[in-house]
Amino acid sequence: MTEYRDYPYSSVLAPFIQDYVAEKRALGYIYNVKGYQLFRLDQYWNDNGYKDAAFTPERLDAWMCSLPGESKSSQNSRIGAARGIARYLNTHGIKCYVPTLYVGKDQKQIHVMDKTELAEFFSAVDSYQPKTHKPCDLRMANEYPIIFRLFYCCGMRNNEVCELRKTDIDLENGIVTIYDGKKHRDRLVYLPEDLLTLIRKYCRYLEKDLGVKSEWLFPGRFLKEHVLKTSIDRNFRDFWNKTEASKHCDKHPTPHSLRHGFVVDRINNWILAGIDINVMFVYLSKYLGHKDPDESFYYYHLVREAYDIIKQRDTVTKDVIPEVRRR
Numbered sequence: 086m087t088e089y090r091d092y093p094y095s096s097v098l099a100p101f102i103q104d105y106v107a108e109k110r111a112l113g114y115i116y117n118v119k120g121y122q123l124f125r126l127d128q129y130w131n132d133n134g135y136k137d138a139a140f141t142p143e144r145l146d147a148w149m150c151s152l153p154g155e156s157k158s159s160q161n162s163r164i165g166a167a168r169g170i171a172r173y174l175n176t177h178g179i180k181c182y183v184p185t186l187y188v189g190k191d192q193k194q195i196h197v198m199d200k201t202e203l204a205e206f207f208s209a210v211d212s213y214q215p216k217t218h219k220p221c222d223l224r225m226a227n228e229y230p231i232i233f234r235l236f237y238c239c240g241m242r243n244n245e246v247c248e249l250r251k252t253d254i255d256l257e258n259g260i261v262t263i264y265d266g267k268k269h270r271d272r273l274v275y276l277p278e279d280l281l282t283l284i285r286k287y288c289r290y291l292e293k294d295l296g297v298k299s300e301w302l303f304p305g306r307f308l309k310e311h312v313l314k315t316s317i318d319r320n321f322r323d324f325w326n327k328t329e330a331s332k333h334c335d336k337h338p339t340p341h342s343l344r345h346g347f348v349v350d351r352i353n354n355w356i357l358a359g360i361d362i363n364v365m366f367v368y369l370s371k372y373l374g375h376k377d378p379d380e381s382f383y384y385y386h387l388v389r390e391a392y393d394i395i396k397q398r399d400t401v402t403k404d405v406i407p408e409v410r411r412r
Contacts, residue, residue: 090117092124096131097138098170105173122166140171140181149186157188164188196336197345205328207233213324221306224295228303228312229320231280231287236343239274240351240373242267243314243340249302256285266374274372348373348381 089110094102102123109116129148145167151160164186171181198206211230215222235246245263254261259276266272276284291297297304301311321340325331351369355362366378375381 089115090120092120092127094124094127096127097136098123098127098130101138101174101177101179102127102170105170108173118162119166119169122163123170125163126167126170138174138179138181140167140174140183142182142184145182145184149184151188157190160188195345196334196338196342197349198330198338198342202328202330202334202338203237203346205330206324209324209327220295224291224297224304225306225312227287227290229324231283232303232312232317233321233324233340233343234280234283236340237346238277238280240344240347241274242344242374243317247303247312247314247317249311250300251288251302252300254284254302256281256288263374268374268376270374270376272371272374344373 106116106120106123109119126148133144133147135144148167149160149164151157164184168184171183174181175183207230210233213226213229215226232246235241236243239261241261241263245266249261253264259278259281261274261276263270263272263274288302291299297308299308301308303312304310305312305316317340322337325338331337348369351365352362355365366381370376370378370381373381
């Protein structure tokens with residue numbers, strides 16, 4: 086049962102906020118977070134001594150400013166709460182300014198593992214021995230080396246790997262079919278030969294050695310269920326924390342960092358080989374399940390090594406922007 090949180094609104098806005106929240110909840114919205122933001126707006130109204138409910142740009146100016154340590158998403162949430170109640174007040178005959186400010190999204194800092202970190206990480210994965218001798222733990226210990234290589238070698242997402250069915254993979258031709266991926270996109274993923282060999286060996290281990298009957302390529306603790314995304318997240322952290330690199334890294338990677346690493350390695354290799362990445366980005370974006378090449382390039386432009394590699398192969402900039410010499 087949904088638990089609604091109510092707040093002690095006390096300003097002149099209080100009766101309007103209470104009716105507005107009640108209306109939203111009657112429409113099926115929980116409105117706990119927005120209710121809290123409106124409670125903060127209610128306190129702001131009291132603190133400034135406003136005696137009527139009319140919103141003006143001047144009255145909302147300080148409310149819309151970023152607070153110390155506040156994320157952009159939290160700031161947008163506060164502004165959105167004010168926008169919603171302002172529109173509600175207008176429908177009740179109280180002329181109000183409706184704020185339209187949107188401050189954008191927070192820039193995520195991605196840690197893409199370098200070659201040394203990758204080697205340490207996969208060494209921890211491949212040498213893993215479960216603490217118990219339960220059949221499910223021993224079986225899943227054999228899943229992890231393949232799961233994490235699908236992230237890094239094929240650029241697959243966590244949920245896409247966890248939810249793979251045996252029928253989704255063509256072991257003869259080395260093709261994985263992703264059905265209903267992010268934003269309901271289907272696509273084909275082609276396996277490197279060495280990874281395909283590992284998967285074939287793993288499938289023989291499941292079916293012939295263990296006699297496992299499951300529709301899932303990577304069963305969880307219970308064979309009728311696939312391995313959980315949260316389980317992979319947790320095990321990734323455990324393996325990462327076993328590496329020497331984890332002791333000196335400020336921004337810890339996640340399973341998605343391996344997907345980023347796939348993109349970075351592909352682009353770096355193309356640049357170093359003199360291949361036109363503008364052409365290849367179209368194929369890469371389709372392979373990753375992105376809607377356009379810009380989504381794929383976003384993965385790359387955050388990486389610290391990108392500038393040096395591009396500069397190394399750049400033959401145009403020096404002609405477009407000539408060197409400035411002092412006389």
